[in-house]
Amino acid sequence: MSKIETKKVDLYYGDFHALKGITISMKANTVTALIGPSGCGKSTYLRLFNRMNDLIDNVKISGMVMIDGKDIYDRQTQVDELRKNVGMVFQKPNPFPKTIFENVAYGLRVNGVTDKKFIEERVERSLKQSALWEEVKDKLKKSAFELSGGQQQRLCIARALAIEPSVLLMDEPASALDPISTAKIEELIYELKKEYTIIIVTHNMQQAGRVSDYTAFFYIGELIEYDETKKIFTNPENPRTQNYITGRFG
Amino acid sequence: MSHLETELQSLKAETVSMWNLVVLQLKKTREALLTFDKDLAREVMLNEKRVNAYELKIDRDCENIFALFNPVAVDLRFLLAVLKINNNLERTGDIAEGIAKFIVNTGADFDRSLLDATNAIKMFEESEKMLKDVLAAFENEDTAMARSIFKKDEYLDEINQKANETVASYIRQHIDKTEQALYILSTIRKLERVGDQSKNMAEEIIFYVEAKVLKHKPKA
Known part of the structure; x- marks a missing residue:
């Protein structure tokens, strides 16, 4: 079964047709990259999965967006619950004006977790998962703003992981980072x-x-075009894909 | 280990496997020649398909790594070297298959005295050893060992050069064995090419490890 699936999704911002009949099925434990020139709809498509588009005026969405076989645009879906399952990391690191520890613990606290030991364990686990633990374990009470840009972004990833989502959305997570930090995020x-x-x-x-x-x-x-990355980057089916990835347009 | 490093390591392991198969192909061909074992020669011919399959797989893996990871510096040189080594190995596999075909096609046993006089078996052993040494150089990134191959190739060239006269003289005395004499001469020519392929691979290892281009340059 697909982990994530969209079927004939159309999205309008007012009269502007931003997504046109998008059907994609994604397997669990895979990474799917959305590429295309600015304004092509890739970020709009990404924001379908945590219903961030709902916050924009005059948005109209049709079609089905499924996670784990459930239509997340169903009336019974609670957006808060959905967002516990679908974490998001943005282009620019956006740590809260809090300590490193509190940044990661934040999601747990707002979800009503009070068990101190549980929170400590989860913070440590999340920081380890985001490959930041070794760099910050001795300064958890320092402000998150003391971290470098790359560290702040990994902190944001740790924050997203702390509530144990199963899906992670990343909107250009390394575009504001230097090459070394980018490599760390990619790894x-x-x-x-x-x-x-x-x-x-x-x-x-x-x-x-x-x-x-x-x-x-x-x-x-x-x-x-949607296919295995190997296929897209070695022998894309569509000439437009080829022209884009080879830099001939876009 | 980074994702790219994992991919490169896996490519290296695949190349080593192909290399070992080609070494085995040469060894079996030598044994088939010595014992005139046509079944063993046929086995070599069948296994050539496996060598070809490795070549295609390694080509495809290199293509994917180029396309997906945009390797630079030593990683780029490694990939370029593997692409060429892959080609050299496939050709070496073809050589083993070609000699195996001679064995299958020849009516009578090869004359041991001609094999000895031409140093054909010695040449076989040397070319196998060269291939193994270049493999060790590749596995250990040992450019000193890679350089040692150049001298050994000269030895194969020497045997090859003397073979014409030896075979011509043999044919004059054994006119009825002209066909097998020509097969042996062709075998020697092919083994000389194994030396060339090994030398090319040694050059690629030096290029990959030291970023030095030795092609078309004196090797002394």
Whole structure:
């Protein structure tokens, strides 16, 4: 069974048709990269899965968006519960003005967890999963703003992991980072897919190649091609995909 | 270990497996020649398909790594070297198959005295050893060992050069065995090519480890 599936999803911002009949099925424990030129709909598509598009005025969505076989746009779906299962990491690191520890513990606390030992264990586990523990274990009470950009981004990943989602959405998670920090985030994604299903939006074609198992190429709201990343990057079916990944347009 | 490192390590392991298979192919061909064992020669011919399958797999893996990881510096040189080594190994496999075909096609046993006089078996052993030494150089990134191959190749060239006269003289005395004499001469020519392939692979190892291009340059 697919972990994540969209069937004939159309999304309108007012009159603007941003997603046109998108059908994709993603397996569990895979990384799917969404690529395409600016405005192609890839971030809009990503935000379907934690219903962040709901926050925008005049949005109209049709079709089905399923996670674990359940339609997340069903009336019975509670968005808070959905977002516990679907974590998100944004382009720019956005730690809270709190300590490193409290940043990671935040999601647990707002979900009503009070057990101190449980929180400590979960914070440590999340920081280890995000490959940050060794760098911060002696300064957990320091402000998150004391960390470098790359460390802050891994902190944000730890924060997303702390509530144990099964899906992780990443919207250009390394585009604001230097090459070394980018490499760390990419290695982290490679490790995290053992436990999570990851969807990543990236403008960096090489990054899509390095981190993802599957790639979806979007263009003006349409899904042009979706296949194994190996296939897309060595022998894409569609000439538009080829032109885009070889830098001939976009 | 990074994702790319894992991929490169796996590619290296695959190349080593192919290499070992080609070494085995040469060894079996030598044994088949010595004992005139046509079944063993046929086995070599059948196993050539496995060598070809390795070549295709390694080509595809290299293509994927180039496309997905954009390797640079030593990683890029390693991939370029593996691509060429892959080709050299496949050709060496073809050589073993070609000699095996001679064995299958020849009517009578090869004359041991001609094999001895031409140093054909010695040449076989040397070319196998060269192939194993280059493999060890590849596995251990040992450029000193890779360089030692160049001298050994000269030895094979020497045997090859002397073979013409030896075989011509043999044919004059054994006109009825002209066919097998020509097969032996062709075998020697092919083994000389094994030396060339090994030398090429040694050059690729030096290129990959030291970033030095030795092609078309004196090796002394």
